[in-house]
Structure formats: structure tokens, C-alpha cells
Amino acid sequence: MNKPIASAQPSRGPSDHEVRAQIVDAATEYFTRYGYEKTTVSDLAKEIGFSKAYIYKFFDSKQAIGEVICANRLAAIVEAVSGAVSDAHSATEKFRRMFKALLASGSALFFQDRKLYDIAAVAAGSPWPSVAGYEEQIRKLLSDIVLLGRETGEFERKTPLDETVNAIFLVMKPYFSPLLLQYNLDAADEATAQLASLVLRSLAP
Amino acid sequence: MNKPIASAQPSRGPSDHEVRAQIVDAATEYFTRYGYEKTTVSDLAKEIGFSKAYIYKFFDSKQAIGEVICANRLAAIVEAVSGAVSDAHSATEKFRRMFKALLASGSALFFQDRKLYDIAAVAAGSPWPSVAGYEEQIRKLLSDIVLLGRETGEFERKTPLDETVNAIFLVMKPYFSPLLLQYNLDAADEATAQLASLVLRSLAP
Numbered sequence: 001m002n003k004p005i006a007s008a009q010p011s012r013g014p015s016d017h018e019v020r021a022q023i024v025d026a027a028t029e030y031f032t033r034y035g036y037e038k039t040t041v042s043d044l045a046k047e048i049g050f051s052k053a054y055i056y057k058f059f060d061s062k063q064a065i066g067e068v069i070c071a072n073r074l075a076a077i078v079e080a081v082s083g084a085v086s087d088a089h090s091a092t093e094k095f096r097r098m099f100k101a102l103l104a105s106g107s108a109l110f111f112q113d114r115k116l117y118d119i120a121a122v123a124a125g126s127p128w129p130s131v132a133g134y135e136e137q138i139r140k141l142l143s144d145i146v147l148l149g150r151e152t153g154e155f156e157r158k159t160p161l162d163e164t165v166n167a168i169f170l171v172m173k174p175y176f177s178p179l180l181l182q183y184n185l186d187a188a189d190e191a192t193a194q195l196a197s198l199v200l201r202s203l204a205p
Numbered sequence: 206m207n208k209p210i211a212s213a214q215p216s217r218g219p220s221d222h223e224v225r226a227q228i229v230d231a232a233t234e235y236f237t238r239y240g241y242e243k244t245t246v247s248d249l250a251k252e253i254g255f256s257k258a259y260i261y262k263f264f265d266s267k268q269a270i271g272e273v274i275c276a277n278r279l280a281a282i283v284e285a286v287s288g289a290v291s292d293a294h295s296a297t298e299k300f301r302r303m304f305k306a307l308l309a310s311g312s313a314l315f316f317q318d319r320k321l322y323d324i325a326a327v328a329a330g331s332p333w334p335s336v337a338g339y340e341e342q343i344r345k346l347l348s349d350i351v352l353l354g355r356e357t358g359e360f361e362r363k364t365p366l367d368e369t370v371n372a373i374f375l376v377m378k379p380y381f382s383p384l385l386l387q388y389n390l391d392a393a394d395e396a397t398a399q400l401a402s403l404v405l406r407s408l409a410p
Contacts, residue, residue, distance in 0.1 A: 125388075159406065167403040170396050174379050183330075183384055191375050198372040201364065202407035 020058050023048065024072070027065045028116070036066055036119040063128070070123045071130035073116060077105040077176075078137045085141065091149030092200060098141060099196045102176040103188055110181060120178035138176060139169055146203070155203040168199050225263050228253065229277070232270045233321070241271055241324040268333070275328045276335035278321060282310040282381075283342045290346065296354030297405060303346060304401045307381040308393055315386060325383035343381060344374055351408070360408040373404050 014022070026048045030039055041062050045052040059065045084101035088094040110117045123131045143165045149155030174180040175192050184191070219227070231253045235244055246267050250257040264270045289306035293299040315322045328336045348370045354360030379385040380397055389396070 156406075159402075163399055163402070167399040170400055171376055171403065174385070177388075179388055180379070180385065183382075194368055194372040195375055197364075197368070198376065198404070198407045201361075202403045204409070 023058055024068050028069050032113055032115050035115045066119050067128055067130050070119050074130055074134035080105045091145050091152055091154045094145045096196050099172060099192050103192050106176055106181045117178060124177050124179035142168055156205040171195055171199055228260060228263055229273050233274050237318055237320050240320045271324050272333055272335050275324050279335055279339035285310045296350050296357055296359045299350045301401050304377060304397050308397050311381055311386045322383055329382050329384035347373055361410040376400055376404055
């Protein structure tokens with residue numbers, strides 16, 4: 001593919017990929033300032049200097065843009081959590097770190113980018129595909145940790161793996177779902193530490 | 206106390222207690238039909254045939270009436286749960302029944318009396334004293350079951366009792382808090398069964 005040339009006529013120059021990224025960047029900034037619910041595609045178009053029709057060439061709807069923003073943000077959370085888990089030495093420690101990092105990332109989004117958090121909450125309420133993908137990744141991370149702990153002998157092996165993973169997923173959900181986290185922020189550090197200990201007791205061989 | 210005489214002039218005849226009950230009954234019916242948020246004390250007064258000022262002699266605000274309705278409803282849930290637990294033979298079985306009965310009562314409120322459920326959700330969000338009382342009663346029921354299981358040898362005794370009870374309380378909360386239950390109704394029967402099993406594994410001696 002040729003390197004696209006930046007141009008005042010956006011229908012020519014830059015690649016589709018670049019235009020999409022430009023729209024998503026501008027929308028992220030705009031939503032962060034004014035909120036997702038109140039913003040229209042017209043507002044966005046005006047802000048970026050594109051026509052509304054041009055934006056619709058790349059995204060079917062405002063939600064489609066919100067989806068990408070949401071997916072980006074949730075991917076960043078998964079990356080942070082994976083990073084926190086990776087250099088822990090035991091499955092036990094990985095599990096504690098996973099729960100802690102999930103809460104930390106979610107809280108950061110809530111307290112620092114409240115308006116983006118609101119997109120995530122809308123997304124989790126509907127739910128959007130980006131949220132389903134996020135939940136799948138968390139389930140996978142968790143499943144890997146449980147499997148590791150079963151291999152190292154840290155965790156029991158009698159309970160069917162699916163049931164173990166699903167039940168722990170449900171214990172953690174109020175602290176990683178943007179829709180639920182807002183109701184569970186009180187004393188969430190202590191709550192998640194106690195819940196992690198309960199889960200680890202339930203995993204004892 | 207003399208038996209109060211029913212009267213067309215409500216400021217004389219019936220006892221305060223009876224008038225309060227009459228207002229609460231009428232308000233329960235009214236809120237069930239039209240919702241709590243949209244109803245005013247004037248609407249209620251008109252419905253009952255009292256003056257607004259007369260209602261204010263008994264209740265400081267609409268919320269004060271809502272508080273009593275909410276407390277009544279939550280007390281009925283606690284009673285149902287206590288009943289379900291009482292004739293179980295082991296602490297293990299009591300715990301499973303408690304979790305199941307909490308979900309059943311909460312779901313019934315949600316699906317049958319949706320508008321009363323909405324009062325409870327408002328109450329849990331604020332939170333109102335009736336909800337704090339409800340949560341304390343659930344914590345007490347739970348604590349009694351854990352203590353029993355520790356005495357019979359069904360449950361481990363190493364973890365501090367407070368921590369055990371609080372962590373289990375947190376696991377159950379998404380299924381007994383009216384504010385959270387609405388987001389957790391999908392597959393809630395299976396979810397609570399799996400969570401109960403996880404909790405029981407965590408309690409193993």
C-alpha cells in the first residue's frame with residue numbers, strides 16, 4: 001500500500017485506516033469533554049471539520065464510534081491486567097494481582113475519565129460486542145491462572161474447571177464491569193482483598 | 206388506650222398508628238400502580254381523601270412514607286429467608302437455602318411488583334436507613350449460619366469470623382441488593398448455585 005498523503009480533501013489523501021483513527025481520536029476527546037449521550041455525529045463532524053456524510057462513510061452510527069473507543073479502553077485495561085499478572089511467581093499471586101489490577105484500572109477510568117467511563121457503562125448495559133470481548137479476555141486470563149494453579153498443585157482439581165472459572169468470574173464481576181463498579185466503589189480495595197482471599201480458600205487443594 | 210372511633214374527621218377518631226397504617230397502605234397501592242418517583246404527596250392526599258397537611262402530621266416527606274413501605278417489603282424478604290433456613294439440618298444446607306431464598310424473594314419483587322422494586326432500588330442507592338437495617342439482618346443471618354457450621358465442624362475456623370462473614374456477604378450482595386439485582390438477573394439461578402458452591406468450598410475445614 002502506498003503511503004497516504006495528508007490532504008485538505010479527506011476523501012482522497014489518507015488511508016481509510018488513518019481517517020478512522022482520526023475520527024476515533026477526535027471523538028474520544030469530544031466525548032471525554034462533553035459526554036457520549038449528549039454528543040451527535042453532527043457535533044463531531046463540526047469539531048473535526050468533516051461533513052457528517054463523510055463520517056458515515058467510515059462509521060454506521062455514533063455507537064459504532066463509541067464501540068471502538070470502548071474497545072480501545074477495555075483493551076488497555078486487559079493489557080494492564082496482563083502486565084500485572086505476568087511477572088508474578090505463583091498462580092496464587094497472579095490471581096491476587098489480577099483482581100487488584102482490574103479494580104485499579106476500572107477505578108482509574110471511573111475517577112479520571114468519568115465521561116468515558118459512562119460510555120463503558122452504556123456499553124456494558126446494552127451490552128456491546130466490545131464488552132463481550134472484554135469479558136471473554138478476562139475469563140481467559142482467569143482460566144489460565146486456575147489451570148496453572150492446578151498444574152503446580154496450588155489449587156484443587158476436583159471441581160470442573162468451567163464451574164470454578166465461572167464462579168470466580170462472577171465473584172469478580174461487580175469490580176470489573178463498568179456497569180456495576182460504580183455501585184461498588186466504597187471500600188472496594190478491602191472488599192476485593194477479602195474476596196480474593198475467599199476465592200483462594202475455595203481453591204485450596 | 207380507648208378503642209378509636211372511625212370518623213369522617215380524621216384528626217379526631219382513629220389512633221395515630223391506624224392513620225399511619227392507612228396512609229402506608231394507600232401509598233403502597235398508589236406507588237405500585239403509578240411508581241414512586243412520579244407520585245407527589247398531593248397525589249396521595251387526593252387519593253386517600255386526606256388533606257396534604259394532615260398527611261404531613263404523620264410523615265415528614267414522601268420519602269418517609271417510602272421508607273416504611275420499603276422497610277415492610279424488606280422485612281418480608283428477611284422473614285421468607287429466615288423461614289427457608291430454619292428447618293434445614295446442617296449449616297451447609299442453611300447457607301444454600303439462604304442464598305436461594307434471597308434471590309427468589311428479590312426476583313419476585315422485581316418481576317411482580319416492579320414499581321415497588323423501584324422504590325427499593327432508590328432506597329438502596331441513597332441508601333435509606335431501612336436498607337441498612339435489611340443488610341444488617343442478612344449479615345446476622347449469615348453470621349449465625351457460619352457460627353453454627355464452625356460449631357458442628359462443617360466449616361473451617363482459622364479465618365477471622367468477621368472477615369469470613371463480610372466476604373460471603375459481598376459475594377451475595379449482587380443478588381440481594383435491589384440496586385444490583387436488576388443487572389444480575391440473567392442466569393441468576395445458576396450463578397447463585399455456583400457461587401454458593403464456591404463459598405462452601407472456601408468454608409471447608
